[in-house]
Amino acid sequence: MRRGLQLGKIFGIPFQLDYSWFIIFFIITISWSLIYFPDRYPDWATAQYWIVGIATSFLFFASVAAHELAHSIVGLRNGIPVKSITLFIFGGVAHIGREATHPATELRMAAAGPLCSLVLAGLFYGLFWISQDFSVHLSALAWMLSFINGLLAVFNMIPGFPLDGGRVLRSITWMITANYRQATRIATFAGYGVSYLFILGGIFFMFFLVGGWFNGLWFIFIGFFLNSANRTSYRQTMVREDLKGFSAKDVMLRDLPHVRQNTTIKEVIQGQPLLPSIPCFLVADGERMAGFLTLGQIKQVPREQWDLTTVGQAMTPVEQVKAVRPSDDAVTVLEQMEEENLNLVAVVGEGRFWGIILRDVLIQFALSLQEPRH
DSSP: OEEEEEEOOOOOOOOEEETTTTHHHHHHHHHIHHHHHHHHHSSSHHHHHHHHHHHHHHHHHHHHHHHHHHHHHHHHHHOOEEEEEEETTTEEEEEEOOOOSHHHOOOOOOOHHHHHHHHHHHHHHEEEHHHTTTTHHHHHHHHHHHHHHHHHHHHSSSSSSSSSSHHHHHHHHHHHHHHHHHHHHHHHHHHHHHHHHHHHHHHHHHOOOOOOOOHHHHHHHHHHHHHHHHHHHHHHHHHHHTTOOOHHHHHHHSSSOOEEEOOOOHHHHHOOGGGGGGEEEEEEEEEEEEEEEEEEHHHHSSSGGTTOOOOHHSSSEEGGEEEEEESSBBBHHHHHHTTTOSSSSEEEEEEEEEEEEEEHHHHHHOOOOOOOOO
């Protein structure tokens, strides 16, 4: 989950603002208040430009939030958990706990956002048409919001993963081929093509159009963002696909090295010359299992605190570790860990401890199963 400001919940879904959102909010507000509205309405007072510009910016991002909320509501109605909705520099994103298991479900989820934006475009256009006779400021705001919501719907329907249009393309291809992996590859290739077109378009704007450097730079940023998001989405999808058929006992770590709870981090490091290859320790308190200490937790302790920090202070207590059964599906375990933001779970069955699953190690295991890609 992204770091940012928590705004509360709608339909039980946490909303938050990524800190990068303030950058784009500032840029958009400045553009509308100092350039667009003064150019279109030169007789307004300065304060009126700013009031309408700020209001337009807030309602624009409220529209983006509604777009993501539409995705989320359809997902919830189909049993897909939604962890949060985040507004950030490139718009908004709904963080879902798992992917759709049927192409029709993905089609409904993907189409819900653009349809919501189209509805909002129509509603704001109606407000623009009604308000022309009594408020030029309201009509100007409504026209811009109608246009921007229409543009948002069109942009998101570009058939490139991970845009909504790319997910629509994948769902339709999935229906036709009955092959989720192949459908994902096709949508991913389309996503790469779209990202490269944005980058090339941005370069064209910057070097061949007078005054087009800002739009060109923005197109290039979007292109690189789409390229990165496409790569990440594809990797996440393939990880889930490659874990199919494996259970928790197949992917868990066994025979963990033991350390005592009162041992310092410095003593652990000195006693384990092959530490980088050891992802986790089992922490003992006498004969009792007290918790788990991961390599990541060791790295979080500042070097100057190694001889002062004990294993017990840095570990995850066993009471806070979620347990799964040895027979649980590995994909389900990964989805639970991502949904609840867990780094490790314990595998427990038949009244005894079997091992642990680390999320990073599980993902690396899945990646190791994939064929080399050139």
